[in-house]
Amino acid sequence: MFLKRIEMQGFKSFADKVVIQFDHDVTGIVGPNGCGKSNITDAIRWVLGEQSVKSLRGNAMTDVIFAGSADRRMVNMAEVTLVFDNSRRDLNSELDEIEVTRRLYRNNGEAQYLINRNPVRLKDVVDLILDSGLGKDSLSMISQGNISSFAEAKPIERRAIFEDAAGVSKYKKRKLESLSKLERTKENLDRTQDILSELERQVSPLKRQARKAEIYREKKTRLQEIEIAVLVEEITHLNQQIDEAVKTLFDIENSTTMQQTTIQVHETANLEAKKDSNGLEVEINKLQEELMRVINEIQTLETRKIELDEKRKYAIEVGTREEKAKQMQSLLEEARFEYEDRQQRLDQLQRDVALLSQQLSQTAMELAENSQKNDEAAGILRRLQNRREVLENLARQPFNSQAGVKAVMDSQAFLPGVLGVVAKVLEPEKGYEEAISVALGGAMYNIVTTDEASARQAISFLKKNQSGRATFLPIRVLKPRWIAQDHRIVAQNTEGFLGVASEFIHCDPQFDLVSQSLLQNVLVCDTLEHGNNLADLLKFSYKIVTLDGDVIHRGGSMTGGKARNSSSLMTVQRELEEITGTIQSQQAKCQLAQKALDQSGRQRSELERSLTEKRIASAQLEPVVDAKRAKFERLKNDYELLAPEAVDGVQETFADSLITSLNQAYSRRDEITTSLSQKRQQKMKLTADIERREQQIRQIRRELETATASSHAIQLDKAKIETRLENNLARLTSEYQLTYEYARTKVEESHIENAREEVLQLRSEIEALGNINMNAPEEYTEVNDRYEFMRKQVDDLIASRDKILSAIDEMDEVMVRQFKDMFDKINEELGDTFRALFGGGKARLILEDPTDLLNTGIDIDVQPPGKSVQNIRLFSGGEKSLIAISVLFAILKARPVPLCIFDEVEAALDQGNVERFARYIKNFSERTQFIVVTHRPGTMGQCDVLYGVTMQKQGVSQMLKVELTDAIEMAETKEVQPA
Numbered sequence: 021m022f023l024k025r026i027e028m029q030g031f032k033s034f035a036d037k038v039v040i041q042f043d044h045d046v047t048g049i050v051g052p053n054g055c056g057k058s059n060i061t062d063a064i065r066w067v068l069g070e071q072s073v074k075s076l077r078g079n080a081m082t083d084v085i086f087a088g089s090a091d092r093r094m095v096n097m098a099e100v101t102l103v104f105d106n107s108r109r110d111l112n113s114e115l116d117e118i119e120v121t122r123r124l125y126r127n128n129g130e131a132q133y134l135i136n137r138n139p140v141r142l143k144d145v146v147d148l149i150l151d152s153g154l155g156k157d158s159l160s161m162i163s164q165g166n167i168s169s170f171a172e173a174k175p176i177e178r179r180a181i182f183e184d185a186a187g188v189s190k191y192k193k194r195k196l197e198s199l200s201k202l203e204r205t206k207e208n209l210d211r212t213q214d215i216l217s218e219l220e221r222q223v224s225p226l227k228r229q230a231r232k233a234e235i236y237r238e239k240k241t242r243l244q245e246i247e248i249a250v251l252v253e254e255i256t257h258l259n260q261q262i263d264e265a266v267k268t269l270f271d272i273e274n275s276t277t278m279q280q281t282t283i284q285v286h287e288t289a290n291l292e293a294k295k296d297s298n299g300l301e302v303e304i305n306k307l308q309e310e311l312m313r314v315i316n317e318i319q320t321l322e323t324r325k326i327e328l329d330e331k332r333k334y335a336i337e338v339g340t341r342e343e344k345a346k347q348m349q350s351l352l353e354e355a356r357f358e359y360e361d362r363q364q365r366l367d368q369l370q371r372d373v374a375l376l377s378q379q380l381s382q383t384a385m386e387l388a389e390n391s392q393k394n395d396e397a398a399g400i401l402r403r404l405q406n407r408r409e410v411l412e413n414l415a416r417q418p419f420n421s422q423a424g425v426k427a428v429m430d431s432q433a434f435l436p437g438v439l440g441v442v443a444k445v446l447e448p449e450k451g452y453e454e455a456i457s458v459a460l461g462g463a464m465y466n467i468v469t470t471d472e473a474s475a476r477q478a479i480s481f482l483k484k485n486q487s488g489r490a491t492f493l494p495i496r497v498l499k500p501r502w503i504a505q506d507h508r509i510v511a512q513n514t515e516g517f518l519g520v521a522s523e524f525i526h527c528d529p530q531f532d533l534v535s536q537s538l539l540q541n542v543l544v545c546d547t548l549e550h551g552n553n554l555a556d557l558l559k560f561s562y563k564i565v566t567l568d569g570d571v572i573h574r575g576g577s578m579t580g581g582k583a584r585n586s587s588s589l590m591t592v593q594r595e596l597e598e599i600t601g602t603i604q605s606q607q608a609k610c611q612l613a614q615k616a617l618d619q620s621g622r623q624r625s626e627l628e629r630s631l632t633e634k635r636i637a638s639a640q641l642e643p644v645v646d647a648k649r650a651k652f653e654r655l656k657n658d659y660e661l662l663a664p665e666a667v668d669g670v671q672e673t674f675a676d677s678l679i680t681s682l683n684q685a686y687s688r689r690d691e692i693t694t695s696l697s698q699k700r701q702q703k704m705k706l707t708a709d710i711e712r713r714e715q716q717i718r719q720i721r722r723e724l725e726t727a728t729a730s731s732h733a734i735q736l737d738k739a740k741i742e743t744r745l746e747n748n749l750a751r752l753t754s755e756y757q758l759t760y761e762y763a764r765t766k767v768e769e770s771h772i773e774n775a776r777e778e779v780l781q782l783r784s785e786i787e788a789l790g791n792i793n794m795n796a797p798e799e800y801t802e803v804n805d806r807y808e809f810m811r812k813q814v815d816d817l818i819a820s821r822d823k824i825l826s827a828i829d830e831m832d833e834v835m836v837r838q839f840k841d842m843f844d845k846i847n848e849e850l851g852d853t854f855r856a857l858f859g860g861g862k863a864r865l866i867l868e869d870p871t872d873l874l875n876t877g878i879d880i881d882v883q884p885p886g887k888s889v890q891n892i893r894l895f896s897g898g899e900k901s902l903i904a905i906s907v908l909f910a911i912l913k914a915r916p917v918p919l920c921i922f923d924e925v926e927a928a929l930d931q932g933n934v935e936r937f938a939r940y941i942k943n944f945s946e947r948t949q950f951i952v953v954t955h956r957p958g959t960m961g962q963c964d965v966l967y968g969v970t971m972q973k974q975g976v977s978q979m980l981k982v983e984l985t986d987a988i989e990m991a992e993t994k995e996v997q998p999a
């Protein structure tokens with residue numbers, strides 16, 4: 021037997037455990053109405069996976085659990101087990117015996133399925149019976165309701181039973197699954213495609229933006245690289261320009277100063293010259309007046325002399341020898357007088373020349389001496405000025421000797437928390453500069469910061485730029501130091517103690533701690549000796565410094581002495597003040613020396629002039645002396661010839677002083693003329709000098725104006741260059757954290773050549789890029805990854821959709837083929853079964869739409885014997901049942917099933933037809949096991965065994981084997997007795 025056994029407990033009316041054993045081909049189940057017969061078929065369907073509450077005739081699934089009766093309590097669980105013989109492999113399993121169990125609990129609604137007592141899923145049970153002919157739409161379970169509805173059903177509603185017979189249910193199920201999978205796939209595909217197209221809309225603009233951002237980054241990076249080079253090159257160039265401007269300005273200033281001095285000198289000289297010229301003018305006027313007077317005097321004297329000479333001539337010509345001799349003598353005396361007079365004057369002039377020459381050489385010596393003194397004074401002044409320049413440089417750029425300190429302080433603006441250098445934030449009192457300098461020692465160059473973080477930042481800046489080292493004093497961690505109170509008292513009572521170093525400091529209150537930590541334990545003394553004394557008293561516990569800058573260290577070692585021109589940051593200001601004073605006094609000395617030099621210069625010129633004057637006069641006089649001597653000699657000869665005896669002995673006397681006066685007048689005239697001509701020459705020279713100088717002054721003034729204008733222009737340029745330099749330096753530091761010095765070492769010369777052009781090019785390219793979304797590359801990658809992922813998903817979904825579609829097509833093909841085969845087979849069988857049941861006539865199945873085998877409905881065309889073809893609905897109830905039964909048997913013939921359960925299918929048939937029906941069953945029982953619920957004795961008569969269902973206890977069904985007679989009775993009465 022295919023179905024070997026049913027075990028029921030708690031299922032519907034079967035409250036107690038009931039086991040029905042099936043040992044025969046045709047088992048009849050009989051019993052009065054409502055005893056629970058149909059509950060058995062319900063139980064079988066329930067185990068086989070029935071999910072329709074309605075077809076189980078309930079409202080909820082738990083309605084299948086025994087609900088209790090008047091004298092029985094309801095139960096919590098329904099359990100039914102079917103035991104199959106699967107040796108013919110009707111079920112989809114390789115096992116020979118299969119036990120299928122279904123349980124349901126009322127309290128929690130839990131359902132359990134078991135195959136061979138192993139828990140399984142509902143699906144496993146469904147798969148087990150798939151296409152075995154036991155499906156819910158198969159012939160295996162037919163009720164009276166099915167039979168009557170089959171005939172009346174719409175063609176399409178009949179389709180299910182044929183499909184089941186054709187074994188396409190599994191394909192249909194799979195197709196349904198595939199279709200729902202397809203539906204899900206399509207939904208997924210639609211959704212994914214929506215997302216994909218949304219992403220697609222985002223991807224391409226993002227791709228463009230990302231590319232733009234990448235180009236921007238590349239260009240920006242390149243720009244930065246070359247911008248550093250360009251900045252460095254520009255800074256170098258600007259520095260050079262500034263140096264050149266400074267040099268040019270210096271040159272202009274120097275030459276301006278020189279030119280102004282020249283103007284002053286010229287103006288002073290002109291003033292002097294004008295004064296001299298005026299003096300000469302007065303002298304010339306006087307001399308001219310005197311000359312006129314002398315000339316008048318000469319004229320008067322000459323007139324008188326002519327008169328005298330006439331008288332003498334007359335006396336010589338007509339006079340006696342004595343008279344002649346007397347006149348001759350007078351002439352001789354005159355000539356001698358003139359000769360001697362000129363000789364004396366010549367002698368005098370020659371003496372003057374000798375004297376002046378001597379004076380001149382003296383003055384020349386003085387001049388050389390003064391010139392040397394002047395040079396020396398100027399040399400000292402120059403040295404002082406050089407020193408002042410050094411000091412000024414030191415004051416202007418105090419950290420040039422400390423590269424690290426300089427680098428940090430130059431970039432102070434970009435290093436937050438860097439407050440200053442100790443030497444700059446602590447200001448020593450006047451006179452204590454040396455002492456504080458040595459007291460601080462190296463700490464003078466320490467850099468004060470607010471805290472350690474600022475110091476760290478500055479140190480990393482130095483490292484990055486390899487700009488040197490520096491020591492930092494974070495104020496936050498500084499601690500004040502002290503002199504012990506008793507030591508202070510000792511010090512205060514010691515000669516030469518001036519105080520504690522920190523007392524001689526002025527500073528902003530924020531730096532008090534710097535002073536207290538560095539200087540509050542250093543003592544200051546006036547001299548080294550006093551310092552030694554104090555150190556002794558204090559047992560060498562403190563550093564002691566002197567005003568001179570000597571140090572007694574803790575422990576007693578001493579440092580002192582003085583280097584030439586060595587200045588510390590603290591003393592530089594004082595030295596500057598001192599040197600400025602010294603320079604002023606040296607300048608006064610220089611002026612004095614210059615004055616002396618000028619004086620001796622003027623003196624020399626004066627002497628030279630006088631000497632020349634005397635030499636000229638002497639040269640002019642020499643021929644006069646010769647002429648006078650010759651005249652005297654000639655007259656003397658003439659006189660000797662006339663009165664040789666009287667020559668020597670003649671003692672001549674002057675009748676009047678005419679000749680003397682005349683000589684004197686001529687001499688005076690000559691003097692005046694010489695002097696006049698000299699003075700005129702002098703005056704002319706002075707005038708020419710003045711004119712020349714004034715011309716020079718005008719020229720210099722014009723040059724000065726040009727120089728001032730160009731100096732202003734250069735200064736303006738310089739200011740602009742300095743601003744650009746500052747901007748470039750600031751950009752280098754703030755943008756790239758680089759010092760110029762370090763950046764310069766990193767830049768290669770060769771890069772700079774086209775860099776400037778490239779910078780302009782890059783800038784304009786960057787400008788042209790417009791707005792940049794800097795997050796675009798990341799956004800693009802993210803969106804693109806999603807896009808690619810989604811595209812793959814879409815591809816996968818399309819592939820799986822196509823696969824499902826082709827699987828559906830294949831299934832459709834199989835279903836069409838199998839359906840058509842089965843349909844034809846059943847149609848073939850139907851003629852026989854119809855004729856057998858109706859005793860003649862014809863019946864035929866008709867496809868409603870043969871072109872659509874997958875969906876077509878099935879009509880039945882019947883012609884019972886002696887009747888014309890009619891619409892099936894027009895037949896009687898019994899005829900309809902018989903038609904349905906003949907189709908049913910045709911199907912069974914075409915496609916035998918292992919088990920068939922008929923629940924009062926023959927109820928509407930008349931006695932004769934019931935018997936035909938029953939015989940037919942019997943005919944089939946070799947291939948099919950029948951369980952027939954029936955009230956009809958005709959059917960009962962054909963059953964191999966009969967079970968009666970009773971409800972002896974109210975509401976609880978029981979089973980018992982009965983004989984045919986009892987069965988018939990049971991069908992007609994209410995109670996049956998056990999066989």
Ligand SMILES: Nc1ncnc2c1ncn2[C@@H]1O[C@H](COP(=O)(O)OP(=O)(O)OP(=O)(O)O)[C@@H](O)[C@H]1O
Pocket residue numbers: 031032033034051052053054055056057058059060083084085086087088969975
């Ligand atoms: N859950 C349940 N608990 C108890 N009894 C139930 C339950 N469900 C159904 N019944 C009972 O089962 C009986 C119906 O059984 P069934 O329909 O099998 O009768 P039948 O023998 O087929 O009758 P008929 O010959 O009229 O078709 C009813 O008396 C009903 O009260």
